[in-house]
Amino acid sequence: MSDEPSPRALTEQVLAAEQDERRRIALFLHDGPVQSLAGVALMLDAALDFMRRGETDQAGEVLEKAMFRTRLTIGELRDLSFNLEPVVLRDHGLATAVNALAQDRGIEHGIVFEIDVAAAESLGERSQAAIYQIVREAFEGAIRRGPPKTFSVLIVSTGDGGLEVTISDDAPGERRKRSIEVLEERARTLHAALSVDQADDGTTMRLVIPTYAGSE
Numbered sequence: 418m419s420d421e422p423s424p425r426a427l428t429e430q431v432l433a434a435e436q437d438e439r440r441r442i443a444l445f446l447h448d449g450p451v452q453s454l455a456g457v458a459l460m461l462d463a464a465l466d467f468m469r470r471g472e473t474d475q476a477g478e479v480l481e482k483a484m485f486r487t488r489l490t491i492g493e494l495r496d497l498s499f500n501l502e503p504v505v506l507r508d509h510g511l512a513t514a515v516n517a518l519a520q521d522r523g524i525e526h527g528i529v530f531e532i533d534v535a536a537a538e539s540l541g542e543r544s545q546a547a548i549y550q551i552v553r554e555a556f557e558g559a560i561r562r563g564p565p566k567t568f569s570v571l572i573v574s575t576g577d578g579g580l581e582v583t584i585s586d587d588a589p590g591e592r593r594k595r596s597i598e599v600l601e602e603r604a605r606t607l608h609a610a611l612s613v614d615q616a617d618d619g620t621t622m623r624l625v626i627p628t629y630a631g632s633e
Contacts, residue, residue: 451492511545531569555584563588573633578628
């Protein structure tokens with residue numbers, strides 16, 4: 418009997434993961450940029466009121482605060498867009514996208530990266546995007562726990578057409594249960610099972626992507 422999940426089960430897993438992802442995005446937008454823009458609108462109303470009363474100095478101070486918050490919100494939305502699917506991933510592939518992530522966040526925290534993901538370049542666009550999201554989630558989780566001194570992403574062929582992805586860090590502490598569940602949800606979109614080995618001196622995650630998932 419085959420151990421591979423049925424097409425119906427795979428569809429349900431993918432739909433559930435996509436629904437959870439939409440829920441997370443909606444929550445982020447509501448609690449972050451939407452609230453921030455609502456605050457900006459109130460600031461602009463106050464600035465307009467000051468201007469009508471001829472109190473230009475006060476109006477200028479409020480406008481400066483509104484501009485600062487607007488710039489922060491633009492940054493949040495830019496980060497969301499990049500995290501969902503960075504343009505570099507679409508245009509140049511997984512290796513370039515992961516290296517860009519390493520340079521952007523790794524340099525900020527002084528993290529040494531080891532990256533070898535060339536084997537994944539044969540995967541389809543959706544599969545590469547899913548792997549990128551897993552790497553990003555794992556990296557951000559390591560930063561929250563540490564940050565780590567080292568972080569590695571290695572992808573090798575399993576010899577039967579599949580791929581094995583190994584993500585390791587040396588950040589202390591244990592991952593939260595929910596963070597692992599998020600990674601498991603993303604792994605299911607690749608029809609892959611995620612294993613997590615946690616220790617006091619770091620975490621190693623592995624997932625094996627089967628042959629039939631690679632073309633997606």
